[in-house]
Amino acid sequence: MLFRRIAAFALPMLLLSPAMAAIELTDNINLSGFGSTAISKTDNRTPLFISREITDEACYDCDTAFGLQLDVDIFDGFAASGQVVKRTQDKWSDPELEWAYLSYEYNEFEIRAGRLRLPLFLASEYYYVGQAYPWARPPQEVYDSILGFTSYDGLSLAWNYELTDGLQLTVSPYYGFERLNEVDLGNLKLEFDTEYMAGMYVDLVGFNYRVHSGYMQVKYTQRPFPITEKLDIYTLGAEYSFESWLWMAEVEVDRIQANWYASMIYAFDDFSPYLTYAESHQSRKSKGVTAGVRYDATSTISLNLEYQMIFSSEEGNRGQFITSPLEYSESSDVDLVTLSINFVF
Template sequence: MRKKILGLLCFGLAWQALPVGAASLEGVSVSGFLTTGATYGDKQLLSTTEAVSQDGTIENTPGFTADSRLGLQISAKVNEDISITGQLLAKAREENSNVEADWAFINYRLSEQFSVRAGKIKFPTFLISDYYEVGYAYPWIRPPQEVYSANPITTLNGVDLLARFRFGDLSLLVQPYFGVSRGAQALVPQEAATAFPICFNGSTGLFGTCAAGKVVYTDFTADALRGINVSLSSDIFTVRAGSLETKVNAPGFGVFQDTAKFSSAGLTMDWHNVVLYSEYFEREISGGANVAFPNQKGSYTTLGYRIGKWLPHFTAARIKDNNNPTTPPPGFPIAGTPLDQKSSTLGLRYEAGSGAALKFEVQRVTPKEGTRGLLIANPRNAPKDPGDDVMIYGISLDVVF
């Protein structure tokens, strides 16, 4: 499995085409992936909605929008040094499942060690950022949201440098990048949305009354986005670390040129049937942008053991406050309200033949007392009660072709 994952990562970095089932015609390689999944949350947290997760995609009834998606990856070689790569993506959670160009870039090979990419590039924030949408490439139904929901920027419009060096069995990748983010949308925390009398929902393009339990998105941009990603890998493990800084603009909330900083580190290992993933992040955002993007830090660790075609695994995750200011920024009604929860997930992956995996998960979400965590509303209004925990069940089928 690790070799297939490394192959997917290499495709994302334009080193080679996806090695599973790729079709080729006159230098063009086409491959794809599909995930179809169902989820169910065991509690209806608000009487006004069946939503359980804060983005509304997991509900108190069986639903099929949280994880279902289809993607096509295309690569074409122009000449010995220039190639183009792109990905078309359709998500069930988005209206009408519109197909979008998730990323599209030109790769220019300067030498054996150095390449430059320009265009719409997958943003290298986490361990699996390059193949986040390819569910087959990792053990979970969805990556732990205590970490992976922390950065709403998924693509960069700009340039990056890929510098790869070999040291025996080790490979070092150094990836500085610079650019902007346009057309992104971020989920507005309910605490921030309800502090304003009128909300502009970026996903619908309409103004409306703010209320607890409403899913509200805001359009935002990121200027002068710059950072670096460094990873060291072998056939057994990958270690990565990265940091970035940018200027955030969210006109719908009166945010202009506020500084945002983000750093993360992670480790993945596949050794003698033992599978390990672990990541950590910190986010620091100043000014009015802190209201919609409060300072957070979070982590998770996943441990699994492969038994034939089966991979049982367990994940413990946490997201919490990162020294968030308690005084509202000038001109804003509240300070940023950090999300705080922990979760425990028991999962099982089954290899259903070449290029297909069936997954089952049971997750217990425990918001910190007095907070809602990553849920649609606050299930902890009073003294701590074990019954306030929320159970989320999921099943999915992932394929690559």
């Protein structure tokens, strides 16, 4: 099962190829794909989660994502990779080019240039591959903290060093050039004209654990309310497995907010029940508890059933909603039920 391979920490292999069940078109060209969809429903009319907007009406496409990835080995360390994704916020007729880059590997170093995935979080490289993580969706307290932006246009350099036989260190600085990003918050469309972004992540991967730390500085102008800001973002995440248990935790901190979660998963046979607790502070204020179970139907298909409760300690605070629930004359608390299916090919 893919989840058990993750729990056993075959992570470097996963990060190189999120959709692991690839179709070999030629000796040096592989095509792979992945998808997720769900039935989601809350007990609150206020749209919940950026890029998903789940409400009290049963939604059959709020969590739908589908992607295709093409990997090409060119020659002697040179490779190319492209990934097109219909994200949760996209129409089927308007998918997004999530990454498209050229890479070159030489000894312990790898250089990438093009459109790349922002490496801030544990699940960043496979964020849209629902089959690759235990929940129906990654904890939104952390993964929504940068408004759902997942890629940048620029360069990265990775140094992969084997400290011991079972311990690998990766240090990777990166730089992103000017780019315009847009996000919809209900009826409000925000534009972020990014002048640059620069950062670094450090990964430490052992046999049964992984520690990921990230830093990014971004300078941008926000519209329609013209504000130019420079923001420093810090992240730290860790996962550890022992026998049938997997523990995961992450924290994201910047000048305007602080978010974190902790999750524990227990795998037996084809079932993996899990429990997650999460909090958001400062600009978003909420606490959340998620209980669910994952069922691995096959090595490439899984289902999730989960129940989530999110509480806000401040009436009218946006929390994990896309706007204040006062606009809908609703409570600041919300319950969410999700039944999802994930697959890779």
